[in-house]
Amino acid sequence: MNQMTVHNLYIFDRNGNCLYYNEWNRKKQAGISKDEEYKLMYGMLFSIRSFVSKMSPLDMKDGFLSFQTSKYRLHYYETPSGLKFVMNTDLSVSNARETLQHIYSNLYVEYIVKNPVCVLGQTLDSELFSSRLDAFIRALPFYSPRAA
Amino acid sequence: MTVHNLYIFDRNGNCLYYNEWNRKKQAGISKDEEYKLMYGMLFSIRSFVSKMSPLDMKDGFLSFQTSKYRLHYYETPSGLKFVMNTDLSVSNARETLQHIYSNLYVEYIVKNPVCVLGQTLDSELFSSRLDAFIRALPFYSPRAA
Numbered sequence: 461m462n463q464m465t466v467h468n469l470y471i472f473d474r475n476g477n478c479l480y481y482n483e484w485n486r487k488k489q490a491g492i493s494k495d496e497e498y499k500l501m502y503g504m505l506f507s508i509r510s511f512v513s514k515m516s517p518l519d520m521k522d523g524f525l526s527f528q529t530s531k532y533r534l535h536y537y538e539t540p541s542g543l544k545f546v547m548n549t550d551l552s553v554s555n556a557r558e559t560l561q562h563i564y565s566n567l568y569v570e571y572i573v574k575n576p577v578c579v580l581g582q583t584l585d586s587e588l589f590s591s592r593l594d595a596f597i598r599a600l601p602f603y604s605p606r607a608a
Numbered sequence: 609m610t611v612h613n614l615y616i617f618d619r620n621g622n623c624l625y626y627n628e629w630n631r632k633k634q635a636g637i638s639k640d641e642e643y644k645l646m647y648g649m650l651f652s653i654r655s656f657v658s659k660m661s662p663l664d665m666k667d668g669f670l671s672f673q674t675s676k677y678r679l680h681y682y683e684t685p686s687g688l689k690f691v692m693n694t695d696l697s698v699s700n701a702r703e704t705l706q707h708i709y710s711n712l713y714v715e716y717i718v719k720n721p722v723c724v725l726g727q728t729l730d731s732e733l734f735s736s737r738l739d740a741f742i743r744a745l746p747f748y749s750p751r752a753a
Contacts, residue, residue, distance in 0.1 A: 514635050518631075520675075534660075
């Protein structure tokens with residue numbers, strides 16, 4: 461009964477704008493509007509990263525990567541250009557870094573950056589990107605839709 | 609494998625105890641400011657984690673990790689909060705922290721008529737037993753310089 465799953469995914473640009481959000485298996489909403497939710501997610505991660513770095517007992521290399529609760533794990537990946545990927549999965553997924561890197565290199569760069577119609581900095585408006593991302597997520601070894 | 613440091617907070621946010629075994633970098637702020645930052649940030653993280661949860665929560669925030677260390681969080685039913693930083697080889701310190709609570713804190717602090725709960729822990733026995741316990745952990749070994 462322990463099915464692996466991806467709950468949702470946020471993509472933020474370096475200014476904190478939420479470029480993309482989708483959910484595959486979310487059983488509980490945040491109780492605030494989507495705009496507020498994006499701001500909270502970005503702002504909180506900004507604070508967490510700063511805190512984690514300051515309180516580090518060692519010299520940091522990469523910084524904050526993920527946190528977990530008894531029920532889900534949040535994974536964080538930032539590209540050198542400041543694009544931020546945030547994915548919530550269940551606990552069976554210990555490291556989603558490669559997955560998020562793939563989403564960046566093979567989907568975002570391919571279908572958004574290389575698309576002359578897409579204006580960077582605005583909400584991602586590419587059907588191709590959405591459908592390819594959706595197919596990619598559903599094909600992940602750790603994805604399986606929860607039985608109701 | 610190593611334990612970097614340990615904080616114990618009471619339910620009001622007072623830091624009752626802090627010790628470090630292997631800390632290579634200080635926070636750059638006074639200890640008082642550090643305790644407040646740690647407590648305040650964890651309070652915010654727990655609230656956020658719960659609000660943004662895609663599922664109904666059971667226990668809430670447990671730990672976070674970076675590429676170099678992991679912070680473990682354990683809260684007792686009475687609101688006592690244990691925060692331990694270890695290296696990445698320690699995936700789950702819950703039992704360790706539970707032991708520190710049940711076998712050290714309860715034994716040497718709660719059951720000690722001299723110790724006033726809510727103030728900084730002032731028991732040499734507690735400190736030395738805790739230190740011995742940490743150093744005896746299977747995942748503790750002092751880093752070579």
